[in-house]
Amino acid sequence: MKNIKLDATDRKILELLQKNSNITNAQLAKEIGLSPAPTLERVNKLENAGVIKSYHAVIDPASVGLGVSTFVMVSLKGHNKDNINKFNKAIHDIEEIVECHHITGAGDFVLKIVCSDIAAYQQLMLDKVSNIDVVDGLQSMVILSTFKDSKVLPLPNN
Amino acid sequence: MKNIKLDATDRKILELLQKNSNITNAQLAKEIGLSPAPTLERVNKLENAGVIKSYHAVIDPASVGLGVSTFVMVSLKGHNKDNINKFNKAIHDIEEIVECHHITGAGDFVLKIVCSDIAAYQQLMLDKVSNIDVVDGLQSMVILSTFKDSKVLPLPNN
DNA sequence: ATCTTTAACCAAATTATATTTGGCTACAAA
DNA sequence: TTTGTAGCCAAATATAATTTGGTTAAAGAT
Structure with a gap:
């Protein structure tokens, strides 16, 4: 797992995906103020660097x-x-x-x-x-x- | 939140989505042995019934x-x-x-x-x-x- | 100072996936 | 037996992800 430097935009992405990982890339892009392409690029980078580890559904016990x-x-x-x-x-x-x-x-x-x-x-x-x-x-x-x-x-x- | 009856297929869906919620509907369908349409229908039903509460990314602290x-x-x-x-x-x-x-x-x-x-x-x-x-x-x-x-x-x- | 490289971005095209539709089957209630 | 319903499928459509090609701006090199 690489050591990655996060800027404010990355942190916003992480916050939003922790809150709701089913958000569309287009919507995510909109909320962080970028277009879809670089947004996706950032998400992929965060996944590959091991910052984002996994995605899960939460069920009601x-x-x-x-x-x-x-x-x-x-x-x-x-x-x-x-x-x-x-x-x-x-x-x-x-x-x-x-x-x-x-x-x-x-x-x-x-x-x-x-x-x-x-x-x-x-x-x-x-x-x-x-x-x-x-x-x-x-x-x-x-x-x-x-x-x-x-x-x-x-x-x-x- | 309705009281919903779960069959073995529903439980398999829940297990797979808990493990990895980024699986595609097509792949999920394949793993549970149904076509994409009824698979999606079941997922939607589980979400609407409140069985699946939310989806989240997990990050490495x-x-x-x-x-x-x-x-x-x-x-x-x-x-x-x-x-x-x-x-x-x-x-x-x-x-x-x-x-x-x-x-x-x-x-x-x-x-x-x-x-x-x-x-x-x-x-x-x-x-x-x-x-x-x-x-x-x-x-x-x-x-x-x-x-x-x-x-x-x-x-x-x- | 000016060139060069690189990283980050955008718009638009393409590809992949989700979602809807219409119809079939089997089972259960009337 | 009939009628309704739930669950399924294949295929069409709609939506979203992803790629592509090109632009800009900043950093380091000459």
């Missing part, structure tokens, strides 16, 4: 029967490279675990988990997560509601 | 100078509706706070925060977050690395 989301703090039995790798491998194939971050502070990892209901969640935790042998402790926080979930990062001006 | 991401556990001074509303309002305009979830367990809220560096993070926390008058305690967890960040929810089969 409830409408597909996913009623429970949680954050889980995980502590490992010994916070060493080997155990971290084992843990990483173990969680990778559990599709209900949609995020896994290695953190400083109280625990070692924080997971985000999504599943149908509390029963399914309990089963997942008992059968799969707490069974991972390097896992020491787990602390679940059930999401009651989400007040903010912005897909737009706060781009610095330089 | 590091490549735009965003080097620090954290989770923050927040406790409020009294967990009542009024204070929750005040908190909600206060965090809404802080663009570095990209997520805010109301949770059960140890704290009252968990935030996800993204900013340039530790100095900027400290300033943000001191100047803006800890200043919110309903905030009682804060506990930061800095993300060292992210092992998994799937944009694809685990769709139940019915």
